[in-house]
Amino acid sequence: MKTLSIHIVLLLILSCSSQENNTKDMTSSEHKHTNRLIESSSPYLLQHAHNPVDWYPWGKEALEKAKNEDKPIIVSIGYAACHWCHVMERESFENDSIASIMNEHFVCIKVDREERPDVDQVYMDAVQAMGLNGGWPLNVFITPDQKPFYGGTYFPPEQWTQILQSIAKAFKENREKLEKSAEKFTQTLSASEIEKYGLTPTENPFEKKLLDDMFTTMSQRFDKKNGGMGEAPKFPMPSNWTFLLRYYKATKNELALQQINKTLENIGYGGIYDQVGGGFARYSVDAEWFAPHFEKMLYDNAQLVSVYSEAYLLTKNPYYKTIVEETINWLQKEMMSDENGFYSSLDADSEGEEGKYYVWKYNDFEKVLGSDAPVMAAYYNVTTKGNWEHGNNILHRDESNAVFSEKENISQDDLAEIILKSKSKLYKAREKRVRPGLDDKILLGWNAVMAKGLIDAYNAFSEKQYLELALKNIQFIEENMREGNNLFRNYKSGKASIPAYLEDYALYIDALNALYQSTFDEQYLEIADQLLQYVISNFYDQKEGLFFYTNNDSEDLIARKKEIFDNVIPSSNSIMAINLHVLGTILDKKEYHDLSDKMLSQIAGIITSNTGHLSNWATLYSYKVQSTPEIVIIGENADEIRASITAHYIPNKVLLGNIENTESSLPLMDGKYAIDGKTTIYVCFNKTCKLPVFEVEDALKLIKGNF
Numbered sequence: 001m002k003t004l005s006i007h008i009v010l011l012l013i014l015s016c017s018s019q020e021n022n023t024k025d026m027t028s029s030e031h032k033h034t035n036r037l038i039e040s041s042s043p044y045l046l047q048h049a050h051n052p053v054d055w056y057p058w059g060k061e062a063l064e065k066a067k068n069e070d071k072p073i074i075v076s077i078g079y080a081a082c083h084w085c086h087v088m089e090r091e092s093f094e095n096d097s098i099a100s101i102m103n104e105h106f107v108c109i110k111v112d113r114e115e116r117p118d119v120d121q122v123y124m125d126a127v128q129a130m131g132l133n134g135g136w137p138l139n140v141f142i143t144p145d146q147k148p149f150y151g152g153t154y155f156p157p158e159q160w161t162q163i164l165q166s167i168a169k170a171f172k173e174n175r176e177k178l179e180k181s182a183e184k185f186t187q188t189l190s191a192s193e194i195e196k197y198g199l200t201p202t203e204n205p206f207e208k209k210l211l212d213d214m215f216t217t218m219s220q221r222f223d224k225k226n227g228g229m230g231e232a233p234k235f236p237m238p239s240n241w242t243f244l245l246r247y248y249k250a251t252k253n254e255l256a257l258q259q260i261n262k263t264l265e266n267i268g269y270g271g272i273y274d275q276v277g278g279g280f281a282r283y284s285v286d287a288e289w290f291a292p293h294f295e296k297m298l299y300d301n302a303q304l305v306s307v308y309s310e311a312y313l314l315t316k317n318p319y320y321k322t323i324v325e326e327t328i329n330w331l332q333k334e335m336m337s338d339e340n341g342f343y344s345s346l347d348a349d350s351e352g353e354e355g356k357y358y359v360w361k362y363n364d365f366e367k368v369l370g371s372d373a374p375v376m377a378a379y380y381n382v383t384t385k386g387n388w389e390h391g392n393n394i395l396h397r398d399e400s401n402a403v404f405s406e407k408e409n410i411s412q413d414d415l416a417e418i419i420l421k422s423k424s425k426l427y428k429a430r431e432k433r434v435r436p437g438l439d440d441k442i443l444l445g446w447n448a449v450m451a452k453g454l455i456d457a458y459n460a461f462s463e464k465q466y467l468e469l470a471l472k473n474i475q476f477i478e479e480n481m482r483e484g485n486n487l488f489r490n491y492k493s494g495k496a497s498i499p500a501y502l503e504d505y506a507l508y509i510d511a512l513n514a515l516y517q518s519t520f521d522e523q524y525l526e527i528a529d530q531l532l533q534y535v536i537s538n539f540y541d542q543k544e545g546l547f548f549y550t551n552n553d554s555e556d557l558i559a560r561k562k563e564i565f566d567n568v569i570p571s572s573n574s575i576m577a578i579n580l581h582v583l584g585t586i587l588d589k590k591e592y593h594d595l596s597d598k599m600l601s602q603i604a605g606i607i608t609s610n611t612g613h614l615s616n617w618a619t620l621y622s623y624k625v626q627s628t629p630e631i632v633i634i635g636e637n638a639d640e641i642r643a644s645i646t647a648h649y650i651p652n653k654v655l656l657g658n659i660e661n662t663e664s665s666l667p668l669m670d671g672k673y674a675i676d677g678k679t680t681i682y683v684c685f686n687k688t689c690k691l692p693v694f695e696v697e698d699a700l701k702l703i704k705g706n707f
Contacts, residue, residue, distance in 0.1 A: 032050055033050055033051065033052045034050055035048075035049060035050075035053065035054055035055045036054075036055060036056050036061075037056075037057060037110055039057075040057055040112075041115070041441060041492040041493065041495065041497060042114075042115050042441060042490075043080045043437075043439045043440060043441060044078060044079050044080040044082075044110075044114075044439065045110050047086075047089065048093060048110050051089065051093045051094055051099065052093075052096050052099035052100075052103075053093050053099040053103065053108050054099075054108060055108050055109070055110045056107065056108065056109050057109070057110065057111075058116055058119055062107055062109050065107050066107040066144040067144045067145070069107070070144060071105065071106055071144065072105070072106055072107075072142065072143060072144070072167065072168075072171050073106060073107045073141070073143070073144065074106045074107070074108045074109065074140075075109050075111060075119070075123055075138075075139070075140045075142055076108070076109065076110055076111070076137060076138070076139050076140075077110075077112075077113050077119070077120050077124075077136060077137065077138040077139075078110075078111075078112070078137040078138070079112060079113050079114050079136060079345070079439070080112070080345060080347065080439035081295035081296070081297065081345035081346065081347045081437075082136050082137065082295070083293065083295065083347075083349060083354050084135075084137060084153070085137040086347075086352075087154065088154050088155065088160075090352075091156065091157045092155070092157045095157065098157060098160065098164070101161065101164045101165065101168070102164060105164065105167075105171075106141075106164070113138075114344060114439075114441070115489060115498055116498070117501060117503065117549075118501060118550050118554070118555075118561070120138070121563070122557050122558060123138060123140040123148060123151065125189055125559075125561070126140060126151060126185050126189055127140060127151040127152065127153075129185055129188045130148075130150070130151060130185065132151065132152055132153075133153070134153070136153065137153060137154055138153060139151060139152055139153065139155065141167055143178070145558075146557065146558045147179075147182035147183065147185065147186045147558060148182060148186070148189075149178045149181045149182040149185065150163075150167060186559070190558070190559045192544060193546060193562045193564055194602070197564065197606060198605075198606070199544075199602045199603065199605070200602075200605055201545075201598070201601040201602055202601050202604040202605050206600070206604065206624040207625060208626070210608060210621070210625075211247055211250060211251060211618075211621065211622060211625065212253075214243075214247070214607060214608055214611040214618045214621070215247050215253065215255075215256060215611075217608055217609060217610070217611040217612070218240065218243075218611045218612050218615070219259070221612060222259050223287060224262070226262075226266055226287050226288050226289065227259070227262040227263030227264070227266040227267065227289070228266070228287075228289070229612060231287050232284070232287045233283050233284060233285050233286075234272075234283060234284040234286070234287055234289060235282070235283040236272075236283070236568075237612075237615075238300070238303035238306070238307045238568075239303070239566050239570045239615045239619070240612060240615045241264065241307050241311075242306070242307060242310070242615070242616070242619055243611075243615040243618045243619045243622070244256045244259065244260050245260060245307075245310050245311060245314060245651065246619055246622045246651050246652070247618075248260065248314070249649060249651055250622055250625075250626055260311060261311075261315065264307070264308060264320065265319065265400075266288075266289050267280070267289050267304075268308075268319065268320075268323050269396060269397040269398065269399075270284060270289025270290055270292075270396050270397075271284070271289065271290045271292050271394035271395065272284045272289045272290075272292040273289075273323070274296075274330070274358065275395040275396065275397070275423075276358075276395065276423055276426045276427050276430060277326075277330050277334075277430070278325075278326030278327045278328075278330035279296050279301050279326075279327050279330040279331065279334075280296065280301055280304055280327070281293060281294050281295060281296055281348075282295045282296070282297050289396075290396055291388060291394055292355070293348055293354075294348040294349075294354055294355040294357075294358055294436070295345060295346065295347060296345060296346040297344070297345045298331075298335060298342050298344055298443075298446045298447075298450060299445075299446045299449055299569050300568065301330075301331060301450075302342075302446065302449040302452070302453040303449060303453065304323075304327065305324055305327055305328060305453035305454070305456065305457055306456040306457075308320045308321075308324045308327075309324055309457045309459070309461070310456065310460070310651070312324070312460050313459075313460050313647070313648065314649045319400070319401075321460075324457050324460070324461070328454070328457060328469075331450070332469065334346070336469075337440070337442065339476055339480070340469075340472040340473055341442035341473065341477075341480070341491060342442065342446065342447050342450045342473065343439060343441070343442060344439040344441050344442070344443055344446060346436045346437070346438055346439075347436040347437035347438070348436065349437070350433065350437075355392075355394075356433070356434075357433050357434070357435060357436050358394070358395075359388060359393060360382060360395065360426075361386070361391060361392060361393070362377070362382055362383060362384045362391075362393065365377065365382050365393065365426075368426055368429045369422050372418050372421070372422055375410070375415075375418060376419075376422045378408065379397065379404060379419070380393070380395040380397065381393070381395075381397070381398065382395065401415055401419075440492065441490055442490065442491040442492065443491075444481050444488060444490070444500055444507075445489075445500075445501075445503045445507040445569075446507075447473055447476075447477060448477070448504070448507035448508040448510065448511040449507050449511070449569070451470045451473045451477075451511040451515070452507070452510055452511045454466045454467070454470035454473070455467065455470050455511070455514045455515055458470065458518060459518060459643075459646035460646070462643050462647070467518060467519070470511075470515065471515075471519075474511065474512075474515060474524075477508065480496055481500075485530060486499065487500035487504050487505060487508065487531070488500055489504055499551060499553075499554065501549055501551075502535065502539050502548065502549045502550070502563065502572040503549070503563070503575075505531055505535050505539070505572075505576075506535075506575035506576045507572075507575060509528045509531055509535075509576075509583075510575055510578070512524045512525070512527055512528035513525075513528055513579065513583060513586070516528070517654065517656075518646075518655075520639070520642070520655075520656070520657035522664065522666070525586065525587070528579075528583060529583060529587060532580070532583060532592075535576065538552045538553070539552070541562070544602070545595075545602055546573050546599060547562065547572065547573050548561070548562055549561045549562060549563050549572060564614075565610075565613045565614060566615050566616040566617065570615075571616065573599065574603075574614070574616035574617045574619075574620065575616065576599070577599040577617070577620050578596075578616070578619070578620050580593070580595050580596035580599070581593065581596040581620060582654060584596060585628055585630065585654050586654050586666065586668065588667035588668055596620070597624070600617065600620055600621060600624060603617050604621065623652045626652055627685045627686070628652050628654060628685070628686075629650060629652070629653040629654070629683060629684075629685065629703045630653075630654055630668055630683075630685065630686075630687070630689075631653055631654070631655050631656070631681065631682070631683055631699065631703075632657065632668060632669060632672050632681070632682040632684065633645075633655070633656070633657040633658075633679065633680070633681050633682075634657065634658050634672055634679065634680050634682070635658075635677075635678060635679025635680055636659060636660075638658060638679055639657075639659060641681060641696055642655060642657055645696060645699065645700070648700060653703070656668055656669055672692075675692060675694075678694050679694065680693075681694065681695075681698075681699040683699050683702040683703055690702045
């Protein structure tokens with residue numbers, strides 16, 4: 001029986017189980033109840049710690065209670081910045097009558113998807129197997145042995161009440177049918193990735209011409225008017241643009257560059273970008289990037305810092321530099337802890353209203369800016385009636401400063417001065433408002449992405465402060481979130497408690513690889529290699545040639561997943577495959593290259609037809625079909641030469657260096673030294689080196705001559 005038909009049968013069971021709709025007396029809780037979530041580290045779980053629902057965190061206590069009492073389990077999954085999670089909490093989980101039904105008939109578990117992505121993956125897949133769209137809040141009903149049989153996302157209170165009553169009755173009166181449905185879904189979840197996606201290792205060598213096929217597939221979904229992909233809602237999807245940057249570099253296809261610029265400019269002009277404070281919201285609800293869903297996530301901003309930095313290297317567009325500067329400034333001011341860890345997110349809501357912190361009434365805007373208000377109102381499309389809901393304005397732009405200044409008959413220098421002064425005034429005025437909620441847990445993987453973004457910005461702009469921030473962040477991770485080979489997923493209030501997942505290891509290794517290439521400090525390579533060997537020993541599936549998301553020693557769930565498809569954050573397997581490629585090159589380890597090739601070979605057959613969802617794999621493919629410049633710099637000016645080289649867009653290079661001209665353990669450094677005391681540059685391809693040179697321009701010619 002197919003999963004969709006199973007779902008239809010289940011719906012019939014539920015609809016026939018109860019014709020009642022006991023929603024009367026749905027009063028909100030007036031007393032302070034405290035449940036087991038009060039001991040949690042997650043701000044999301046703590047938000048629910050005083051619900052009248054008898055919530056448990058995911059764990060042994062709740063699962064054993066369900067077995068002992070033979071009750072179905074509600075697994076309710078969300079995250080702190082999730083708007084509809086807050087709505088469902090207010091409407092249902094704070095309601096005494098609804099809580100009473102939940103407590104009587106179910107064991108209720110709350111999960112922060114950001115702390116426990118392993119649990120979220122399993123039950124998100126289950127809901128999608130039921131033929132439903134996923135999203136958060138995710139509410140899944142499972143048997144006492146953790147097998148899912150029904151689920152969905154947000155439910156209004158009346159519907160939620162009816163579902164609770166129907167499932168409670170069906171669990172007692174139609175238990176056998178529910179168990180059969182649950183078993184079918186569990187079998188679907190447990191299917192191997194090779195079987196599920198038809199993965200077959202390709203026997204052909206990787207071919208550069210297939211990059212064009214990948215581009216063609218992606219281009220079919222281009223929004224050529226507004227930038228981005230597809231229709232509303234619009235997500236930035238940084239890995240798509242990272243691949244297109246590399247594709248353009250490899251092929252010089254102008255259509256790719258046009259779409260990159262169209263996208264990055266329009267995202268920056270749109271309301272999805274915080275025009276006052278810097279930083280990006282998670283997505284736009286429309287196709288024009290105008291109205292954001294106002295939550296700000298660390299991982300989006302970290303990756304977009306990287307994308308805009310790379311795009312600047314390619315285009316030298318000064319606007320991209322401005323975006324990076326403003327975003328890092330915001331991250332440092334609002335998202336960085338005193339210990340130098342980065343927080344997870346800012347809520348969409350303040351005072352119970354989505355976006356209230358960010359929008360402007362015309363009168364307030366005018367009062368803050370005074371005589372500059374008319375110019376800035378035109379610049380940001382602010383009107384007396386408002387351009388959004390309830391007379392509010394979302395600040396957004398339509399055009400470049402050059403076009404606007406000509407249209408308004410104002411010099412670009414004068415305009416730049418007015419913009420700078422106005423942003424400062426608006427920011428100070430906005431700070432007096434009630435701030436959105438801050439999710440102040442610190443996640444290893446997301447911090448690693450942020451460190452990588454700072455390193456990319458440092459390489460693009462040679463701003464020492466960016467490297468210093470990255471170094472402080474890496475030091476924080478080393479001191480608080482690593483014990484030998486054991487990494488921890490989370491940190492809050494002086495404590496790291498959840499073992500890390502493949503995503504955390506993969507992203508941290510990636511950051512360490514980048515940090516070595518920007519500092520030439522070999523300790524970062526040593527840590528990266530040590531962690532990589534641990535991952536191979538503890539996460540790798542020899543049978544399928546891919547990595548599990550969880551450690552061999554992790555808690556057993558009903559399915560052990562592998563993350564293959566790239567999403568807003570690239571898949572942990574694609575990041576690991578790139579890590580193996582990069583470290584395999586720097587450390588001259590053939591076994592790492594072979595493993596990377598094997599992983600990509602598994603996926604290669606479906607990349608051309610699913611490029612938008614496998615774009616980080618496509619980036620790795622672009623590395624495999626081009627020569628990798630191995631650039632070694634020896635001598636006292638090695639750092640200055642490194643900076644000159646990284647100011648050029650050479651995305652598939654690896655950089656090695658030694659400032660003091662001392663011995664190195666790295667094979668690619670063997671036999672290389674500063675000739676006649678002059679800093680010397682060695683350009684090599686596949687361990688075969690050109691004649692050494694002393695000038696950056698000569699090194700660039702050698703690199704260019706090999707493409």
